Amino acid sequence: MMTKDELIDKLKGIIAPYVQDEAAFKALTEDTDFVKDLKINSANLVDIILDIEDEFDIILENDDMEQMLTVKSAMAIVTGKLKD
Amino acid sequence: MVGNDIVDLQEARQSRWEDPRFLDKLFTVEEQQYIKATRDSFTAIWHLWSMKEAAYKLHVQQYPCRFYAPKAFVCHCESSPHRVHYGAFVYYTTTKITAHYILSEARCQTAKMSSVCLPLVRTAHEFQSQKTRRQLLDEVAKIYGFTSTGLTLKTTELGVPKLYYNAKPLDIGVSLTHHGRYGAYAIS
Structure with missing residues (x-):
């Protein structure tokens, strides 16, 4: 079982290439918003979703994607999928 | 009200657009058929994407909320004017395609493109x-x-x-x- 910190670290590694606000990335918390805070282009959100699927060997459905706007929601979705 | 979206094609090439899962996450079966039937799938992908994004930006101005559901915004390019349907909502789009970028604009009625690049x-x-x-x-x-x-x-x-x-x-x-x-x- 992965700890919360390990999960955040893995997610940070995935989103790093798409981040456009480095200061917000350095200050990243669970409440950080991918688009509003990190200024990630919406065209890249799907790349992040595919990278998450590959990293954790999970499949994300449309309903999962719909909520995937913050670090917290990404963590909840990944954790839920890993339990299944 | 108006919504617009621009895609820099050089940036778009860096994305995972060639991955079949990429298509499946963003586009309906009909849209995927349309993309595969065109000679230039790359341009078709980003044309449809910019239509969806422009329509989303217009939609949230009318019904404030935030979500990421590109597949639910369904593009219709088979006839003019191009449209994006989201549930019962219909938005009309215009698109400018150049060798460098694709720019789409969505409105509630048909209109000429007003976006300035x-x-x-x-x-x-x-x-x-x-x-x-x-x-x-x-x-x-x-x-x-x-x-x-x-x-x-x-x-x-x-x-x-x-x-x-x-x-x-x-x-x-x-x-x-x-x-x-x-x-x-x-x-x-």
Whole structure:
């Protein structure tokens, strides 16, 4: 079982290439918003979703994607999928 | 009201657009058939994507909320005018495709494209955002005869841009977009 910190670290590694606000990335918390805070282009959100699927060997459905706007929601979705 | 979206094709090439799962996450079966049937699938993908994104940006101005459901915004390009359906909502789109970028604009009624594209020399997000905003404000000031010092642009919690003149909200719909080396603004 992965700890919360390990999960955040893995997610940070995935989103790093798409981040456009480095200061917000350095200050990243669970409440950080991918688009509003990190200024990630919406065209890249799907790349992040595919990278998450590959990293954790999970499949994300449309309903999962719909909520995937913050670090917290990404963590909840990944954790839920890993339990299944 | 207006929503717009620009895609820098050079940036778009860096994405995972060739992965079949990429198509499946963003596009309906019919849209995927349309993409595969065209000679230039790359351009078709980003054409449809920019239509969906422009329509989403228009939709959230009317019904404030935030979500990521590109597949639920369904493109219809088989006849003119092009449309994007989202549930019972229908938005009309126009698109400009060049060798460097694709720019789409969505409206509630059919209309000619009003978006103005500007090349951006620096790709830093902050610079692009400021530059596109500045150009939009200058244009609004010119059209309506406002002094540019009294004119401000604020973005709501949900990411919707709103114009103010001397702190009073203005009833002018605007949309801003930037990606890679290009920005664009629209005024309705």
